[in-house]
Amino acid sequence: MVLLTGGGTGGHLFPALAVAEELRRRGHEVFYLGAQEGLEARLLPKTPLPHALIPAGKLDRSAFRPGEAWRLLQGLGVARAVLKARRPKAVLSTGGYAGFPGAFVAELQGVPVLLHEQNAKLGLAVKLLVPLSRGLALSVPLSLPPRLGAKARVVGYPVREVRYPKEEAKARLGFDPKKPLLLVLGGSQGSLELNEKLPPLLKPLGLPVLHQVGERWVERYRHLEEEAYRIRGFVEAPLAMSAADLLLARAGAGTLAEAAFHRLPALLFPLPQSLDGGAQRANARAYEKAGAARLGDYARLAQQVEAMLQNPEPYREAMGRLSPEGAAGRLADWLEEFL
Numbered sequence: 582m583v584l585l586t587g588g589g590t591g592g593h594l595f596p597a598l599a600v601a602e603e604l605r606r607r608g609h610e611v612f613y614l615g616a617q618e619g620l621e622a623r624l625l626p627k628t629p630l631p632h633a634l635i636p637a638g639k640l641d642r643s644a645f646r647p648g649e650a651w652r653l654l655q656g657l658g659v660a661r662a663v664l665k666a667r668r669p670k671a672v673l674s675t676g677g678y679a680g681f682p683g684a685f686v687a688e689l690q691g692v693p694v695l696l697h698e699q700n701a702k703l704g705l706a707v708k709l710l711v712p713l714s715r716g717l718a719l720s721v722p723l724s725l726p727p728r729l730g731a732k733a734r735v736v737g738y739p740v741r742e743v744r745y746p747k748e749e750a751k752a753r754l755g756f757d758p759k760k761p762l763l764l765v766l767g768g769s770q771g772s773l774e775l776n777e778k779l780p781p782l783l784k785p786l787g788l789p790v791l792h793q794v795g796e797r798w799v800e801r802y803r804h805l806e807e808e809a810y811r812i813r814g815f816v817e818a819p820l821a822m823s824a825a826d827l828l829l830a831r832a833g834a835g836t837l838a839e840a841a842f843h844r845l846p847a848l849l850f851p852l853p854q855s856l857d858g859g860a861q862r863a864n865a866r867a868y869e870k871a872g873a874a875r876l877g878d879y880a881r882l883a884q885q886v887e888a889m890l891q892n893p894e895p896y897r898e899a900m901g902r903l904s905p906e907g908a909a910g911r912l913a914d915w916l917e918e919f920l
């Protein structure tokens with residue numbers, strides 16, 4: 582049995598789910614440990630995965646918050662009980678505050694723990710867990726101090742490797758299969774900036790748009806909905822990315838890895854440095870440098886959209902070169918070394 586843990590946001594949850602699926606395909610038993618208040622609390626009950634949801638205090642670099650510390654302590658207690666009952670032979674943590682308690686307890690008990698970092702920078706949970714871990718799987722090459730570098734292997738970002746034929750995907754989403762489709766993704770929580778700025782700029786273009794605004798904002802933006810401009814709280818990403826001809830998005834590691842898998846050209850609006858320490862700006866620049874995406878400019882958006890729709894091939898090819906295909910398999914291979 583392999584215990585998978587990680588979440589809070591989609592960027593930490595979906596890679597773990599991709600690995601869970603791969604392990605089950607290979608005949609291994611898996612169990613998922615997530616956080617009560619994370620995205621996983623909503624999604625896990627819709628999967629066939631056995632799971633438990635625990636209290637998991639949010640880790641914060643800059644401040645000590647007693648409520649969160651108390652939840653973390655409670656979470657460590659529940660994680661201990663889950664590990665005792667399930668007796669996993671290996672643990673994979675994809676980080677986020679949800680991925681800390683289970684992996685930390687496992688490390689203290691001597692159970693082999695593998696970590697997966699999605700971004701071009703180590704997150705706090707991964708940083709705290711790495712000293713006692715047995716391996717650090719990376720999405721992209723990082724320069725690390727030698728004692729961490731010795732544990733690290735680049736495996737890529739595990740994505741849900743499901744593609745649909747483009748016209749079929751458009752029809753399934755209720756769009757005209759013959760027209761180009763723009764997809765706006767604000768990340769797993771939605772992006773207020775994209776929600777405010779993009780509709781007035783995109784609507785005059787008269788192109789079909791699927792705009793994911795975030796579950797908690799869907800009522801606020803419902804009034805924007807039109808026949809050709811659909812508002813959704815959350816979309817099924819493999820279907821939406823198969824259908825789309827151009828992506829307008831933040832620059833979360835997950836969204837970008839999936840765009841690469843789907844060879845989907847992208848216009849990127851990374852989170853400001855102050856909100857994530859610069860991870861998304863670094864992600865966006867790497868994709869731009871590779872020729873797979875452009876940084877979005879609200880002042881010139883119409884020209885940017887038109888140019889990319891007219892000549893998508895160079896972007897599609899560059900996205901294809903960045904595709905993380907096989908990452909879930911490589912992580913499953915590594916976990917199997919401990920079984």
Ligand SMILES: CC(=O)N[C@H]1[C@@H](OP(=O)(O)OP(=O)(O)OC[C@H]2O[C@@H](n3ccc(=O)[nH]c3=O)[C@H](O)[C@@H]2O)O[C@H](CO)[C@@H](O)[C@@H]1O
Pocket residue numbers: 590591592593595699700766767768769770793814815816817818832833834835836837839852857860861
């Ligand atoms: C605000 C914040 O802390 N953002 C971080 C968070 O991003 P966040 O979780 O928002 O973003 P990512 O782009 O990495 O991942 C989102 C995931 O959710 C999926 N999805 C999203 C919307 C939707 O409607 N349907 C859907 O399935 C996407 O397909 C993707 O798999 O984790 C990422 C990976 O650690 C980081 O790079 C981001 O900086």
